[in-house]
C-alpha cells in the first residue's frame with residue numbers, strides 16, 4: 270500500500286472508532302470543514318507514546334494548534350512533525366518555565382509523561398515516580414488552562430486520575446466532566462482479540478470495557494460484544510477476558526525491558542482525543558469508554574461508556590446487563606480499584 274493510502278486507511282480507522290452506532294455522523298463531520306480552532310497539548314511528547322501520538326494528532330484535521338512539551342528532546346520532535354503538510358501549527362517546548370505558553374488556550378491536554386513498566390513490574394510500581402510528575406503537571410494545568418479537557422495516560426491510571434482530581438480541587442478548578450483516564454487501549458485490545466476469536470470483521474466490532482486500567486480491574490463486557498457470536502463458549506470468554514486484562518503485560522514482556530505499549534497506545538490516545546474533539550465541536554452521540562468520576566458503582570472513579578459533548582462528559586452510561594461471570598469480575602475488582610483510588614487521593618493531599 271502506498272504511504273498516502275496507508276494514512277487514509279489509518280484515518281478511516283480513527284473515524285470508525287466510536288463505540289456507538291453514530292459512526293456515520295462522526296465520519297461525515299470529520300471529513301467536512303471548516304472546523305473550529307482547537308488547541309491540543311501533549312505533555313511527554315518526546316516519549317515512546319508521545320512521538321507517535323504527536324504524529325497522529327498532527328494528522329487530525331480537527332486540530333488547529335499542536336503544542337508539544339517534554340523535559341528533553343521536544344525541539345527535534347516538534348521540528349520533525351511540523352513539516353507534515355496538515356492543518357495543525359506545531360510548537361515545541363522543553364522548559365518548565367514555558368509551561369504557561371504550552372498550556373494557555375488549550376482545549377485538550379493529553380498526558381503520557383512518566384516512566385513505563387519493565388517485565389516483573391505492576392503499574393502500581395510506577396506510582397512513586399509518576400504520581401509526582403502528574404501532580405506537578407496538573408498544578409500547571411490548573412493555573413494555565415483550567416477549562417481544558419485532560420486525557421490522562423500516565424500510569425497507574427487508577428491512581429493518577431484521582432491525583433489530578435485532588436490537585437484541581439485544591440486549586441478550585443475541578444470540573445469532573447473534564448477529567449478522563451484513557452482506557453481506550455483496553456477497548457482496542459478487546460475488539461482485536463474478540464474479532465480474531467469470533468472470526469468477525471474487526472472494523473465492525475464493539476466491546477465495552479469497564480472498571481479501571483490494571484489487571485483484574487480491567488473488565489471487558491464480552492456478553493455485550495457485537496457482532497454477536499454463537500461460537501464462543503465460557504472458556505473462550507474467560508481466555509479473552511484474561512488476554513485483555515494482561516494485554517499490557519504481554520507487550521511489556523515482548524519488549525523485554527524496552528518499555529510498554531507505545532504504538533497501540535498512541536493509536537488509542539488519538540482515537541480518544543478525536544472523540545473528545547468531536548464532542549467539543551458538538552457532534553452528537555460520541556461515546557467512548559473512559560475512567561471518570563462516576564456513580565455507576567459505589568467507587569468514586571470508574572470506567573464505563575461515556576457520552577462526550579461540548580463540555581466534556583455529557584452523560585455517563587450504565588453498565589447494561591452483565592453475565593454472571595462479569596458480575597463476579599465486577600465484585601472482585603472493587604477492592605483493588607478502591608485502594609488505588611485512595612492511594613492517589615492520599616498522595617495528592619499529603620505532599
Ligand SMILES: NC(=O)c1ccc[n+]([C@@H]2O[C@H](COP(=O)([O-])OP(=O)(O)OC[C@H]3O[C@@H](n4cnc5c(N)ncnc54)[C@H](O)[C@@H]3O)[C@@H](O)[C@H]2O)c1
Nearest residue numbers: 313315316317318339340382383384385422423424454534
Ligand atoms: N493508559 C494506558 O493505557 C497506557 C498505555 C501505555 C503506557 N501508559 C503509560 O504512559 C506513560 C508513558 O509511557 P511511554 O512508553 O511513553 O514512556 P517514555 O519513557 O517512553 O516516555 C515518557 C516521556 O515522559 C517525559 N517526562 C518525564 N517527566 C516529565 C515531566 N515532568 N514533564 C513532561 N514530560 C516528562 C520523558 O522525558 C519521556 O519523554 C507510562 O506511565 C506508561 O505506563 C499508559
Ligand SMILES: O=C(O)C[C@H](O)C(=O)O
Nearest residue numbers: 386424516517518529530
Ligand atoms: O501495561 C502497561 O504498563 C502499559 C499500559 O498500561 C498498557 O496497558 O499497555
